[in-house]
Amino acid sequence: MIIDELYLKNLVHCISDFPAKGHKFRDLSPLIADPKALQIACDLLVYRYSQTDISCIVTVSDSGLLTGSIIAYRLQKPLVRVRPSSVIPDTAFSATFTNVSGEQTVAIARNALNEQDRVLLFDDAIASGESMLAAAALVRQCNASIHEACTLVDLPDAGGREKLTELDVPFYALLTFED
Numbered sequence: 001m002i003i004d005e006l007y008l009k010n011l012v013h014c015i016s017d018f019p020a021k022g023h024k025f026r027d028l029s030p031l032i033a034d035p036k037a038l039q040i041a042c043d044l045l046v047y048r049y050s051q052t053d054i055s056c057i058v059t060v061s062d063s064g065l066l067t068g069s070i071i072a073y074r075l076q077k078p079l080v081r082v083r084p085s086s087v088i089p090d091t092a093f094s095a096t097f098t099n100v101s102g103e104q105t106v107a108i109a110r111n112a113l114n115e116q117d118r119v120l121l122f123d124d125a126i127a128s129g130e131s132m133l134a135a136a137a138l139v140r141q142c143n144a145s146i147h148e149a150c151t152l153v154d155l156p157d158a159g160g161r162e163k164l165t166e167l168d169v170p171f172y173a174l175l176t177f178e179d
């Protein structure tokens with residue numbers, strides 16, 4: 001397990017001063033590009049959620065979709081996408097937030113979720129937490145409940161994990177990178 005964690009962590013590269021001076025960007029592309037690493041990461045998460053009562057997986061960003069869809073497929077659970085509101089034709093709710101990529105408005109489609117749903121929120125990375133918080137708010141507006149917010153990479157120094165805890169969103173990260 002520790003060997004797996006080290007293997008995965010070495011494939012998340014740190015890029016200084018991107019996208020802005022002073023920001024440390026954690027690039028997950030090498031992990032995604034390594035089939036063995038992608039398999040280890042997905043296997044660990046599939047194992048974690050296989051015996052739970054989740055009814056679906058909600059992916060938070062385009063980057064979260066990639067791994068999230070593998071996990072949904074492996075668990076044979078429906079996949080629901082929180083996406084930019086501009087590409088959702090029949091929007092139920094939308095939320096606007098700002099993170100390092102700028103201001104974004106995301107939305108969830110009408111009838112995507114209902115009060116019986118118990119959701120696993122999934123994204124590839126959590127930094128400020130604003131993307132995940134927006135998605136959690138949309139899930140709750142649909143009257144669905146949240147089993148957990150899960151990510152491949154948590155950057156706790158950016159404060160996201162703390163904000164999720166304050167809003168009673170349970171949280172799990174496969175890998176954590178302190179500054």
Ligand SMILES: O=P(O)(O)OC[C@H]1O[C@H](OP(=O)(O)OP(=O)(O)O)[C@H](O)[C@@H]1O
Nearest residue numbers: 061062063099101126127128129130131
């Ligand atoms: O916790 P936060 O500060 O919100 O940052 C995390 C989000 O930022 C990145 O997405 P990005 O905004 O680049 O969008 P994309 O994945 O859809 O390209 C990443 O994939 C997470 O979704």
Ligand SMILES: Nc1ncnc2[nH]cnc12
Nearest residue numbers: 024025026027100125127
């Ligand atoms: N991968 C990442 N690394 C650092 N900060 C981020 N903010 C959003 N995504 C990030």
